[in-house]
Amino acid sequence: MNFILLIGCLLFSSASGRCPDGFVTFGLSCYYFSHDVGTWIGSQVACNQAFFPTKANLVEINDQEENHFLYQQAKATQKDYWVGASDLQIAGMYRWLSGKVVSASSSHWIPGQPSRGPEHCMNILQGVSTSNCWNDAPCNSLYYFICETPAN
Numbered sequence: 001m002n003f004i005l006l007i008g009c010l011l012f013s014s015a016s017g018r019c020p021d022g023f024v025t026f027g028l029s030c031y032y033f034s035h036d037v038g039t040w041i042g043s044q045v046a047c048n049q050a051f052f053p054t055k056a057n058l059v060e061i062n063d064q065e066e067n068h069f070l071y072q073q074a075k076a077t078q079k080d081y082w083v084g085a086s087d088l089q090i091a092g093m094y095r096w097l098s099g100k101v102v103s104a105s106s107s108h109w110i111p112g113q114p115s116r117g118p119e120h121c122m123n124i125l126q127g128v129s130t131s132n133c134w135n136d137a138p139c140n141s142l143y144y145f146i147c148e149t150p151a152n
Contacts, residue, residue: 074125081124085102115133119137123135
């Protein structure tokens with residue numbers, strides 16, 4: 001019985017991957033929820049350089065499950081977080097740092113967002129009642145941030 005439990009634990013841990021210290025595992029990714037605030041660009045720099053040799057970026061939200069996980073983490077910490085999308089290249093067209101366009105069909109914007117104007121960087125807000133928590137904010141605002149890197 002103990003042997004079967006041990007094998008199951010080993011299979012589960014290898015399937016979910018390993019994450020650097022301080023990161024949380026979800027699916028095939030590792031997430032770091034910052035304890036400090038930064039601007040959107042400063043947060044991306046921190047993700048990219050602070051965990052050397054691990055290379056991370058501001059999180060790219062790929063599906064409903066990942067969005068729900070991140071929203072639940074934000075609610076648990078009672079913090080708002082930068083994520084890795086902006087419309088800095090083309091106003092009104094949000095793109096992830098990978099270059100992928102934020103799909104309108106899979107987006108989770110708060111009603112009335114994005115609101116245009118001087119707000120060009122995406123964050124998630126924990127103070128809303130559903131996981132439709134995406135918001136656009138001025139990129140020089142200070143927020144906590146979420147870094148993502150693939151699990152090993």
